[in-house]
Amino acid sequence: MSFLEILADGVDFLVDFVWGFGIPTGTGNDIPIVVILLLGAGLYLTLQLGVVQFRRLKHGFEVMTGMYDDPDEPGDISHFQALTTALSATVGTGNIVGVALAIHYGGPGALLWMWVTAVLGMATKFSEVTLAQHYRDVDITGAGEESRWLGTVSGGPMYYIEKGLGSNWTWMAVLSAALLGITSFLTGNANQANSITDTLAGYSGLVGLEPFAMKLIVAAFVAGIVGLVIIGGVTRIGRVTSIIAPVMAAIYVLAGLAILALNASEVPGAFASIVTNAFNPSSGVAGTGAGIFMLTMIYGVQRGLFSNEAGMGSAPIAHSAAQTDEPVSEGVVALLEPFIDTIVICSITGLVIVVTGVWDDQIPRQLDLDAGAHSYRVAEKGGIIADETPPTEIKIVDGAPQVEEGTPEFAWNQAVVDSFYVDCAGDCETASDLRRPFSGVLNTERNVAIAEDGTEYANLYGPAVESGAPLTQMAFAQGLSPLGDWGGLIVVFSVLLFAISTSISWSYYGDRCAIYLFGEGAVLPYKVAFLTVNFLGGIAPLATVWAIGDIALGLVIIPNLVGVALLSDKLKEITNSYFEREAWLDNVQE
Template identity: 60%
Template structure:
């Protein structure tokens, strides 16, 4: 495991700067090339999403609204709850600012990739309901668009993208979701992770076997419901802490350009560290440039690619500018982001690690020692190279043998055995101490602290717990569709059902894997699929500009409005006639 962790750390170290540069650079380029389309056409995106321009006779499997909710069900997920907390934990409050920048530029990126995916999508002949009638995504415009525009054979690049995104669907869109639910259920109810994994895999399986139409029907209800619940709870907390919000915003902006440190003590004074964590978590949250959401949007019923592109640019706005901002403001304004709270520390817990702390407060991970001496609850250290027990990679100052924290532990911790032996010979598998929170538990603590003035701290915990469950389930459901379109591209229709089976197995396995390992693997996979995608978007920006200009010059939505109005009127007349017949 340590070898794998070292490899992941090396890969992330090499890829992260490239990812940051690629995403921000491509987003800025597309924003300028398309004339700030994310600002100029935001209103049109809401209008198309409302359904007033829908024509059910156009090719596709789902409506504009269902395509958006399917994509939002994948993007509005654990990244909004756990991802923001992770960004602040490692990069400090300033990381949230870089999530905003990623989202703003990502709106242009999302518009571009979805428009191209619609432009180059393919029809699946004689497809069964669970197979879908259309398939699209970056793999199609990487292959066809580059060949059409430049005459280059980029089929290998398209195959690489499809394979890596399929692998990403097993981890980022699936295992991480299962792991977060299982961790929360274990933390709150002591429920074994394998039981949670089995239950959630069953729920996901029932939905995804039905294909994109069933997925669209479920997410069309689930996405608005869960977003409304989470946003309402968050806004109530911010209203209660209204006096702290301006200072919180000032702290976020100041820390973005002059960072002090993340909670975990890494990157003190390092601007790039804060920006990297903000961009990575922003990408994980809104998926702009990653190439996943275009697959869902390719299923929309339309013959105008731009009409779905403007719908897609709403995603980063809703996901990051609104929902992630609420999470970040709750965490920072309530002060929980660097608080240490009473914690039950199981020595076999995946979140227990060992670190070194130098004289400047820098924290670095280290391998588990053979043994660790503790005197009166504090580790016996003589220099910054001596290991300390940490929870969520932050040292626990004092360890106790009782939950009330009245009896400091004295003895030796044996990490290899996940045990501690007291000076009197008593063996302990669990110790107690004040520790920071991270991931979803940190957001949960923020909601509890925020609603405490109303005596509703337990309600805050339940809101986050329920949203974690709903967000994670909906994300896994949507990501299964992304992966099965990749499987279809690589091997044809025959691969779709086997893919779904493997997806469910990986969901179950993800519930019991260490959260840090999965998040880090997800970051590596995201980098590998994002880079070829954003390069292709830049190369095909000329086509994007022509298609965009043509759409807004022709205004085809006006004709669709008349068609939609006529269809609605005909339905009303048929309903009235049916009622009249029933009365007779």
């Protein structure tokens, strides 16, 4: 068994443990503890704070504009820069890749569960950011050149758990910081670089490179760009993200709205499909959903959490740096994040994929028999990552695999491929371009196809589904085709900016964790390690990288949400005081 197979088995086990361990329902499908905690905490905080995400949404937009800013108040960046830094971390590849993966595995209904996660997550985000502001450490490094490198404030779940709950809870604060630090390497870093390389690898032929060589070059370039920004500390991060985040979001949203306008007649049906499939799901194209309600919900919640990060405790770190002496003023800005990120941007991505109908399209493509996108799985068998041990040889006659039911088959993007060809004509865009059905055997140990005449092939061709960024790219290309052939480039451009800006913001989250755990001297080694993981994530298999990220996501929310729930009475007290005093008026210029 190869290293990658061992890794895939281990990752699949941990995903099942983190997202599968739960309360029995009597239907054979448990409700994961992670899902209960995430949605339950959001519902509890929504009720505890009097539906703050709706009642204070307008005030959040007002504070975000800067009308109540006071540059003399403690902090490193403005309300707007804090929001854009956090949004740069949340408005990332989760909006492009994550939505596509949710639909790929869980069907269109997974999008509704992303919405539910976002609505409840608005209350959660308000709560954790308000607490982070209230319990943050101010002036941790003093002034001068060093403050520009390290910043003058530090905050996050580790601080409000330790300060708010007392020294008996220090162990949970340390656990939270450690898990967030690990997550910064994976979810906020490796996943982002992987999305860029996965998207740009499709253009390798244009520059005469093999896909993996293209990934190596792109991964090195991305790590270099991220390094140039994060070496300047939070002030440079804030300046860069305040430009990138609005520009990239505007371009992507306008392109998506144009597609929905061009397909206006299909939009009502898309909404109906999303709602219907959320409660009575069809399987995702990979067969992993298998029409099971619980799995569709889990995929939606996973991708919703990845997209808006509510409950993770990550965004409070960025918002802690905002210049204010009123914690709630930053909390209301923070509740805008899930709204902008998931309700607006993710919805546009999901609707574009559904209205264009590409989410279950099989398109001709080259199948690298030894690439990270291939695996072996039993058709319709569950599991996000399926890399089961196939027979040594799979016989193929006139393009069709000859396998018994229950036998692992060759899969691309976790979906079984049902026919194989030797070559593909022209641009290989339609099924009619597939030429010469393959006959012979697929040797799964050597990862080669051996024809009846003894000819060996490292690549075959066949109809396969897309996933991740390429799926969204295909949807935008098709949706904007009446206006030209440039639609897919919108996604390429967006993935590049989204992923880089997300990595930039997450580097700051991780270095605050490093300071808390090891002191200020740990920041430079952390940044070096962060850039190394960024590069490695860019060349690793897509499904494995994202599954490892899901493991980190499921673990990191536990100490954070427990801490927020235990501090909810203090949170309510702070919130009520702010609105009763109308504290924001103190900063209104006469």
